[in-house]
Amino acid sequence: MENDSIRIGVFVCECGMNIAGSLDCEAVREEAEKLPNVVCSVRNKYTCAEPGQQEIKKYIKSHNLNRVVVASCTPRMHEPTFRNCVAEAGLNPYLMEMANIREHCSWTHIDDWDGATEKAKDIVKVSVARAALLQPQTETELPVTKAVLVVGGGVSGIQASLDLADAGYQVHLVEKEASIGGLMAALDKTYPTMDCSI
């Protein structure tokens, strides 16, 4: 489905050798260029690094992109990074789509160069198809309650509670036993200082 108003830029990340080491990034880039609505397809060494992000911003402006597909790692890692990146170039962050060709491809098919390359092309194709239909979205802001629950009153719970309370936040420290202290309270001395634990 070709739509004149949709202008997608594809950015294929090599992630050093993490992606480029097990599949043909140039072939993936070339294939992406032929996909419907794609107006440019670019290869980067590290797309998440500053030069990589600059490149995305540059192409958004020069090619008047209104959708961006980043073919790199899992969106669970860098989706916020690239959403911010496109937003800085004036694009709605929800018009950025990631194609996971690292965790789901280059790292899991290390010894199958051709298979991994074909799969990566496919993953990018699917992301481009989705990107064409993405809509701009507006996020709602919700208030945050300025209080914390700390579950467990051992050495960690005590330290976290003190830090937060000293910073001025209300802390509710919930401990199952009748006293705080946890396992630490039962230790005589602790290393490396060899002093009392309480």
Next chain:
Amino acid sequence: MMDAGRHPLINLMTYSEIENVGGYIGNFNVTVRKKARYVDENECNACGECEKICPVVAPDSFQEGFSSRKAIYMPFPQAVPSVFILDDQDCLGHNPIACGKCADVCEKNCIDFDMKDEIVNLEVGAVIVATGMDVYDPTEMDEYGYTKYENVITSMEFERLISAGGPTEGHFIRPTDHKTPKRIGFIQCVGSRSQSPIGNPYCSNICCMNTIKDSLLLKDHYKDVDISVFYMDIRAFGKGFEDLYQRSKQAGVKYLRGLPGEIFEDDKTKNLTLLAEDTTTGEIIDHEFDLVVLSVGVIPRKDSGLVQKLLTLSKTEDGFFMESHPKLKPVDAPTGGVFFAGCAEFPKDVKDSVTQASAAAARAQILMNAGQISVEAITSVIDQNMCTSCGICVKACPFNAITGGDAKTKTPAQVIEAACKGCGTCAAECNFDAITMKHFEDEQIMAQVEAILDKDAEDKTLVFACNWCSYAGADLAGLSRLQYPTSQRVIRTMCSGRVDSKFILHAFEEGAPIVLVSGCHFADCHYIDANRWTVKRVEKLWDKLEKLGIRPERLQLEWISAAEGQKWKRTMEEMEEMRKSVTTEEIEFTQKVLKEEREKAEAKKAKRALKKKETVSVPIN
């Protein structure tokens, strides 16, 4: 401890447990049960008269059972709060004939036998999970005779016996004859780094340094004590650790590489002999000791399942809580607004626990300092004109975020946006296409299905993976470099509850040999129980496929957690085997049957729409 007890901004709730957690990042509602301690916390001044008169004697668990306490007792001398507690299992009760003596002597009248548990509701923006660890119980390791020989003790028992606040006031004695042992053996890695089903495969992190510390404490107290440590590797990697290790060696502690196979006790002397191979020389030597200390490892808390369920957390294979990212987000839980501190996440010593606790506090402050949080725009929108008020979405929503939907009063359903988490179950259940999931729209997902299958469909397995568990499990498989066939193509949805029947049927119509729907295990679902709707839907589809003469096995359902990279790999291999079993004829038949089915349904729908239009148009004319 004292500072935490008296800080004006710390509401200390001891002898309390969380019972329920609702809400979400920035806005959690928590229910806490303050269990009855039968002693008024605000009034008790710890005078101890109650304890003196109490006639009941019970083992003192704080002292590892080496001494006793009363039924009303102070948990330990430095307890915070410094308040007595009455154990209602041990207490004889407030029957004047039976007892009630403590209440009689308490001048402040703070003992109340009728005290009830109290339920407290809290509103918080963030939660820090600092639930700690349990200590490995070496009972199952028969070869070390922990339950048979009294002079075999654990490192936790050692702590109480060497402590000035312990049952022997710091005079280190062995249990059988109460004499100070002259020859002491330490066995490392008890319950840790085990390749057998007994014990755990991981390194418990703290035991090497703990034994080095113990050896120095002993040498401080008793210069001539003979100490041998049996080890696999000594891991003294932290700041100042190597220095302590060298000090221990210089003090004359012997470090022998090789773990003993078995311990024997001499019936008369109660001394212990252990046989061990010195792996540096290959010699097998027997050693006699007066006392043996088992340097026991650390295990996940046995009761951590409850916190896991309440906060929808995941665990790694070792049983500890899983962090958001093992390297880059080691303090954050996968659930927004929840952070880890200490051994709940993995075994740590005091310094590392304190470090992570401060990090968790800082992470929580980042959230609270901002004062507001933006919610991802992935919520659902109901088209009021398309809605038939059938109410299925109201039932399907795990968060009660949809109101209305009442067929009797013809009130269309409406979404409370702030309460919607974006799982998409409502949209998948709606039979009238009245619900749009922002950023996970039907058209977008259908386009993904089509793009996957428009070429060489028979070579591919289409996988729907939920964002929190299965997609993350696939990420972990990649992170762990687990290798599997290249045939799978993943479509990510926030929850498996989003996977509409029409996506699956469309995939089969487009020629998919296999469709896999994967999501979180039941207790792990990030949308409470939305994945139960997934099951119902898939079961219905299995029936439908069977009726149409399509093999139901071609639609697969699997629960894969974020920690189960191995399971993801295994499942992908199984899917590939299954895919190979699907013939071209089978796929063509499926496509034909489903096309006919769809066209029939569409014709019916068009007829219904036309009818509706006619009935509506009557009053207008």
